[in-house]
Amino acid sequence: MPYRAPLSDYRFLFDHVVDLKKVAATEKFAEATPDMVEAILTEAGRMCEDVLAPLQRRGDLHPAKLENGVVRTSPGFADGYRAIAEGGWVSIAADPDHGGMGLPMAVTTAVNEMMSAACLSLQLNPLMTQGQIEALEHHASDALKSLYLPKLITGAWAGTMNLTEPQAGSDVGALRSKAEPNGDGSYAITGQKIYISWGDNDFTENVCHLVLARLPDAVEGTKGISLFLVPKYLPDDTGAPGQANELRVVSLEHKMGLHGSPTAVMEYSGAKGWLVGPEHGGMKCMFTMMNNARLGVGGQGIGVAEGAYQHALAYASDRKQGRTPVEGGTGAIVDHADVRRMLATMKAEIFAARAIALSCGVAIDMARATGEADWSARAALLTPITKAFGTDTGISVADMGVQVHGGMGFIEETGAAQFSRDVRVTAIYEGTNGIQSMDLVARKMMDGGEAAFGLLDEIEAMAESAKATLPDLAMPVWNAAETLREAVEWLVGQSDMNTRFAGAVPFLRAFARVLGGYYHLRAAVADPEGARARLARFYILRLLPEHVGLLAHARVGAEDLYALSLEDLAA
DSSP, X not given: OOXXXXXXXXXXXXXXXXXXXXXXXXXXXXXXXXXXXXHHHHHHHHHIIIIITTHHHHHHHSOOEEETTEEEOOTTHHHHHHHHHHTTTTOSSSOGGGTOOOOOHHHHHHHHHHHHHHHHHHHHHHHHHHHHHHHHHHXXXXXXXXXXXXXXXXXXXXXXXXXXBTTBSSOGGGOOOEEEEOSSSOEEEEEEEEEEXXXXXXXXXEEEEEEEEBOTTOOSSGGGOEEEEEESEEEOTTXXXXXXXXXXXXXXXXXXXXXXSOEEEXXXXXXXXXXXXXXXXXXXXXXXXXXXXXXXXHHHHHHHHHHHHHHHHHHHHHOBOSOOSOTTOOXXXXXXXXXXXXXXXXHHHHHHHHHHHHHHHHHHHHHHHHOOHHHHHHHHHHHHHHHHHHHHHHHHHHHHHHHHHGGGGGSGGGSHHHHHHHHGGXXXXXXXXXXXHHHHHTGGGTTTTHHHHHHHHHHHHHHHHHTTTOHHHHHHHHHHHHHHHHHHXXXXXXXXXXXXXXXHHHHHHHHHHHHHHHHHHHHHHHSTTXXXXXXHHHIIIIITTHHHHHHHHHTSOSHHHHHSOHHHHHO
């Protein structure tokens, strides 16, 4: 079925759940009026429906290829990218000083999600560029900013991030790529990088790589890593792409999904690059791009979930199979209780994940607009939850979409399987979901749980106020927040990090479950007699209770894991 942008959901969430109006009330984002946001969402939604969605299957069936050292992209992708670039969708949140729109990250998150739903393989390209733009805005020299940012912001040039090496995956500190000073302010970069999303293309004038490498005097580990901007073509005196740099695409990976997105093995052979940020400060600079990408990747999962849900709902509404128990129903499988359960679960999970992502965007915007530490802490807390829960939701909803299709879901021609194949990697790249969970229980709890407790205070206050009108929904949310509070108190009392790590994944999921209940309750309060309240009731009564078992799991510790020897696991 054709994709339809869920504009009504974004409007409702911005108006009634995540409170975008407080962002627009700041001086920095005063231009993000309701009319402006409506126009942005409407136009972006139209582009996603009419231009990007038709490319979804083409990218899957006709993957990007490497021919004689040149990456040939999927049919129609060049036109699709042109629509993204000309529409300004690469640079919604970029600094207006260099040509960006300067709009809130929350709005960017919604647009990116729509593009992900329409064609994830292509959307990954501008997402990488957006992250590079933010990294350069924060850490590059004025000379690099003035040369590169206008080109990246218009979409004339594209950006990538180069972290991973064959021996250095999640352990970035093990990388071996080298950077030697050239004596003229530039550096010679040598090494090989793998898993480079959109490492090259045939529709932008230049491709700009942010590459992590070690200077000659670098210490071991992450403290010895520096960041370099390495273009495919060296800009000439006018800033136009000139001589080819000493880098190449060695090969493209053959992947489970995302066939339209070329994932490259990159080789740098003394390629010329320029330092971004201080020497040996590369990880801090790259984390700016990675945090941007983690919010974006969470949105990718949510976008794919939306696409898979729409696909499954259309099929279930049309497919006739067996007698249905609903008097006066459609006679289609949507009337069977279990199919209805799956569809309701899909829709409720998407709403919860989308609300978490947009709330993270709002927190980022408020931190930028006000400089207040509480907003920065809220954004930091929500980022790993957004990434992990958003992508887990994409995977589970896409999998459920296959199940709704039954046998036809296993047949490639229906397109149901592609959602599942494409979204699977989102739980792996930009930091696996296990690493996101470890980040949540470790780094994000270094404040003694203060940011978490502040959010729980907000949830309990809201649930308290809703008890008078929706007691059957408000009480479970209040109780869940209190149970989570006890788990956070236990967690911050554990000095052994491995005890925290052993239960990190269920802890993050439980936190997301409670947040989902909170946002569904806010929706029900705003629409007490409507569909929002009915969906909230489904989530709060059926899905929210999972937090109890998840938190029990989170608090067991690590001892039983290591009591299982390797021999036990192999037996």
